[in-house]
Amino acid sequence: AQSVxxxxxxxxxxxxxxxxxxxxxxxxxxxxxxxxxxxxxxGLQFLLKYITGDNLVKGSxxxxxxxxxxxxxxxxxxxxALVSDSALYFCAVRSYSGAGSYQLTFGKGTxxxxxx
Amino acid sequence: xxxxxxxxxxxxxxxGQNVTLSCEQNLNHDAMYWYRQDPxxxxxxxxxxxxxxxxxxxxxxxxxxxxxxxxxxxxxxxxSAQKNPTAFYLCxxxxxxxxxxxxxxxxxxxxxxxxx
Numbered sequence: 001a002q003s004v005x006x007x008x009x010x011x012x013x014x015x016x017x018x019x020x021x022x023x024x025x026x027x028x029x030x031x032x033x034x035x036x037x038x039x040x041x042x043g044l045q046f047l048l049k050y051i052t053g054d055n056l057v058k059g060s061x062x063x064x065x066x067x068x069x070x071x072x073x074x075x076x077x078x079x080x081a082l083v084s085d086s087a088l089y090f091c092a093v094r095s096y097s098g099a100g101s102y103q104l105t106f107g108k109g110t111x112x113x114x115x116x
Numbered sequence: 117x118x119x120x121x122x123x124x125x126x127x128x129x130x131x132g133q134n135v136t137l138s139c140e141q142n143l144n145h146d147a148m149y150w151y152r153q154d155p156x157x158x159x160x161x162x163x164x165x166x167x168x169x170x171x172x173x174x175x176x177x178x179x180x181x182x183x184x185x186x187x188x189x190x191x192x193x194x195x196s197a198q199k200n201p202t203a204f205y206l207c208x209x210x211x212x213x214x215x216x217x218x219x220x221x222x223x224x225x226x227x228x229x230x231x232x
């Protein structure tokens with residue numbers, strides 16, 4: 001079964017410092033990976049996805065993610081954190097659900113707090 | 117959250133009652149999904165639908181029911197058989213489910229259900 005793991009429940013970073021939110025995956029076949037962000041009491045917003053090609057994927061709001069096949073990781077990064085980046089971040093992987101259809105399997109989320 | 121609406125934002129239910137959560141999208145997407153979110157558990161898939169008049173159980177379908185009579189609408193009923201329904205419910209849609217193209221999901225703002 002396809003799965004993702006987010007090893008950190010919470011990440012704290014000072015404003016202006018680089019941030020990393022970690023994600024590792026377990027898939028059979030090619031991995032299709034996603035990052036989403038959720039602000040309090042809101043739905044999820046899509047940040048970026050990896051399908052194939054360049055291992056560094058650029059997304060919304062200055063975020064990027066680095067795909068590493070040998071380490072089975074897909075870490076989310078930003079060069080300079082903003083207080084407004086404080087939110088809950090979810091990694092997800094596309095998984096096969098039968099009859100030619102697919103679904104997303106989500107990690108448990110990582111709470112990012114950017115400290116002024 | 118643009119393009120997907122969920123109502124109501126907050127819902128209170130007495131034990132033994134069925135309640136229906138609304139989800140409407142104007143994105144002309146074929147696929148729609150319902151997730152349940154509990155603190156520290158990420159998102160878990162309840163039901164999904166690839167096309168009108170067709171839907172499939174997700175990982176935690178027991179105690180829930182859905183219908184897909186129109187492309188734009190995918191209501192979720194939480195029945196009295198659901199033993200612990202207090203949670204945040206998220207509806208999502210995507211262009212499609214099948215095939216080799218990898219589509220991201222777009223999420224609504226969510227409905228918070230509380231059992232009194």
